[in-house]
Amino acid sequence: MANEMKKPDPYQLSQQIGYNLRRANQRHVAIFAKHVDGLTPTQFAVLARLWECGALSQNKLGRLTAMDSATIKGVVERLRAKGLVHSSADQNDQRLRLVDLTQAGRAAFEIALDQALAARTETVERLTPDEIVAFEALLAKLI
């Protein structure tokens, strides 16, 4: 028979969704770093969430920015070291550390916002407007 030989495995790493999600994220992080001064994407996410919601406990802030408690601790600490954020004890619940933007944090976010939007534009520059809409919808459905 002609088909007796086992064909070689056609597994192609470059076509795997997981691998390409990782690469897409790497690319966006690099573009973000190029556009936004002094803030990583995760640090920017924390500022954005505080801008949206106001003061939040550290753990809740982590949940709203997709970071576990060990990760958000480091991010808040680095933002605190830059003076963009301050934290204080909650009077009603002694466990909570309320995190909030400082004046410098608000100013930094306003500057970074335009830069982050420019980064987003470069990230999707190879897609048409229709493709961007479609990609955003599929990405949201995937999460």
Place this chain on the structure above:
Amino acid sequence: MANEMKKPDPYQLSQQIGYNLRRANQRHVAIFAKHVDGLTPTQFAVLARLWECGALSQNKLGRLTAMDSATIKGVVERLRAKGLVHSSADQNDQRLRLVDLTQAGRAAFEIALDQALAARTETVERLTPDEIVAFEALLAKLI
């Protein structure tokens, strides 16, 4: 005038492509860890590339798996500690460390391959077949 008041900034972190790329990647990494025993997605990517290409220098292996030289060093070291990979000096070029699968590495990849495909299935479970095709195409265009 009715519109004299400045409207509050409508910036929504949860709708940003960069933030959602990070979350999609986080989700896939978690699903991958649930399905695949003893290998991270990056470690699996290294095994897959060696399976595809055969022995490669460490730096070239890094380029073909989207890791810089500092990152690939650690990944190879951990795979070497598990006995899945070995490295040897290239006779023609004293700079190169040729990395290749061991027998155990080949066996581990064959087992992990099915698990990785199951992880991929769960990652895209909320998309229809047509949406999966569309998403893969847009993701490839984005990178």
Place this chain on the structure above:
DNA sequence: CAACATCTGCTTGTATACGAACAAATCTGC
């Protein structure tokens, strides 16, 4: 052949990212 540039792999430093274990504070059920 000698000066120069490039490539390879390594190290350090910084920044996510998460699991696991822990103590203190709070809440819940009885």
Place this chain on the structure above:
DNA sequence: GCAGATTTGTTCGTATACAAGCAGATGTTG
């Protein structure tokens, strides 16, 4: 009101991820 469960924040260990700088090997060009 009190024992048990939960929540919060911390620490430790492990694993990417990348910039910058380094030394040794190789390639290139005059």
